[in-house]
Amino acid sequence: MIKLVELTKDFGHLRAVDKLSFHIQKGEIFGLLGPNGAGKTTTVRMLNTLTRPTGGEAQVAGFDVVKSAFKVKQLIGVSPQEVNLERDLTARQNLHIHGLSHRMEGIKKRVDELLNWTNLSERADDIIRNYSGGMQRRLLIARSIMHRPQVLFLDEPTVGLDPQVRRLIWDLIRDLNHKGVTILLTTHYIEEAELLCHRAGILSHGKLIALGSPQELMTSIGRFVVESLDNGVTNYRLFETREEACNFAQTRGENVRIRESNLEDVFIKLTGERIGQ
Numbered sequence: 018m019i020k021l022v023e024l025t026k027d028f029g030h031l032r033a034v035d036k037l038s039f040h041i042q043k044g045e046i047f048g049l050l051g052p053n054g055a056g057k058t059t060t061v062r063m064l065n066t067l068t069r070p071t072g073g074e075a076q077v078a079g080f081d082v083v084k085s086a087f088k089v090k091q092l093i094g095v096s097p098q099e100v101n102l103e104r105d106l107t108a109r110q111n112l113h114i115h116g117l118s119h120r121m122e123g124i125k126k127r128v129d130e131l132l133n134w135t136n137l138s139e140r141a142d143d144i145i146r147n148y149s150g151g152m153q154r155r156l157l158i159a160r161s162i163m164h165r166p167q168v169l170f171l172d173e174p175t176v177g178l179d180p181q182v183r184r185l186i187w188d189l190i191r192d193l194n195h196k197g198v199t200i201l202l203t204t205h206y207i208e209e210a211e212l213l214c215h216r217a218g219i220l221s222h223g224k225l226i227a228l229g230s231p232q233e234l235m236t237s238i239g240r241f242v243v244e245s246l247d248n249g250v251t252n253y254r255l256f257e258t259r260e261e262a263c264n265f266a267q268t269r270g271e272n273v274r275i276r277e278s279n280l281e282d283v284f285i286k287l288t289g290e291r292i293g294q
C-alpha cells in the first residue's frame with residue numbers, strides 16, 4: 018500500500034531523511050518510531066505530497082507521490098503533528114468544510130457519525146479555540162477520515178495527551194484498522210508502538226536502523242533485561258531467557274531489577290542513545 022525506495026530529503030546541508038526503503042502492506046498499522054529530529058515528520062510529509070523528496074521515490078496505493086501527487090492527495094487521510102484546525106469555527110463546521118473540499122455527498126450524516134464516534138457530539142457546536150488538546154486531536158483524526166480514505170497518516174497522534182485520552186485515541190486507531198484502513202503512524206512513545214503496531218521501523222538521524230514486529234525487534238536483542246545500579250550509573254544487560262537473566266542478577270548484589278525488554282532497549286542497543294531525549 019505504501020512503498021519507499023531510497024527516499025531522501027535534504028534541507029540544505031542537513032540530510033533529514035536518508036535513503037529510506039520499506040513497504041507497508043494493506044491493512045497494517047505501521048509505526049515509525051524515533052526521537053525528536055529523527056526525520057519522522059519529513060518522511061510523512063513526503064508521502065503526503067507536502068514536501069518534495071530530494072532523492073529516491075515513493076508510492077501510495079500504487080501512485081507516485083511526485084508524479085501523481087493530486088491522485089495521492091485524494092486517496093489519503095492526514096492528521097498532522099501540528100494541529101491545523103480552523104480555530105474560530107466549530108467542530109461541525111471544520112468537518113463540513115473538509116467534506117466540501119473533497120466534494121463529498123451525504124456530508125451532514127457523515128459529520129454526525131464522526132462526532133459521535135469521537136465522543137464530541139455534545140461540544141459539536143463550540144468553537145475549537147475552547148477545546149482541550151485531547152478534543153482537538155480527536156477532531157483532527159475525525160477530519161482525516163471524513164472522506165473515508167483507505168490509507169491514513171497519523172503524525173504523533175497522542176503527543177502531550179494524558180494517559181486516558183491516549184487510550185481513547187488508541188481505541189479509535191484500532192477501530193479504523195479493523196475496518197480495513199492501512200495506517201502509518203509516527204510516535205516517540207515506546208508503549209504506543211508496542212501496543213498498536215503490527216510492525217515498526219526505528220529511525221535515527223534519518224536512517225532506518227531496525228524493522229520488524231515489536232516482538233521480533235525485542236527478541237532480536239534479548240527478551241530480558243537486567244538493570245543494575247553501580248555507583249549511581251544504571252547498567253543494562255540483555256538475555257534471551259529469564260533464567261539466564263536471573264542467574265546473572267544473582268551475581269549483582271542488591272540494586273538489580275529484571276524486566277522484559279522494550280523497543281527503547283532496541284534503540285539504545287543499536288545507537289547508544291535514548292529515544293526519550
Ligand SMILES: Nc1ncnc2c1ncn2[C@@H]1O[C@H](COP(=O)(O)OP(=O)(O)O)[C@@H](O)[C@H]1O
Pocket residue numbers: 028031033051052053054055056057058059060
Ligand atoms: N523545513 C525545514 N527546514 C530545515 N530543516 C528542517 C525542516 N523540517 C525539518 N527539518 C530538520 O530535519 C530533521 C528531521 O525533522 P523532522 O522530520 O521534523 O523529525 P521528527 O518528526 O522525527 O521529529 C531535523 O533536524 C529538523 O530540524
Ligand SMILES: [Mg+2]
Pocket residue numbers: 057058059098172173
Ligand atoms: Mg515530527
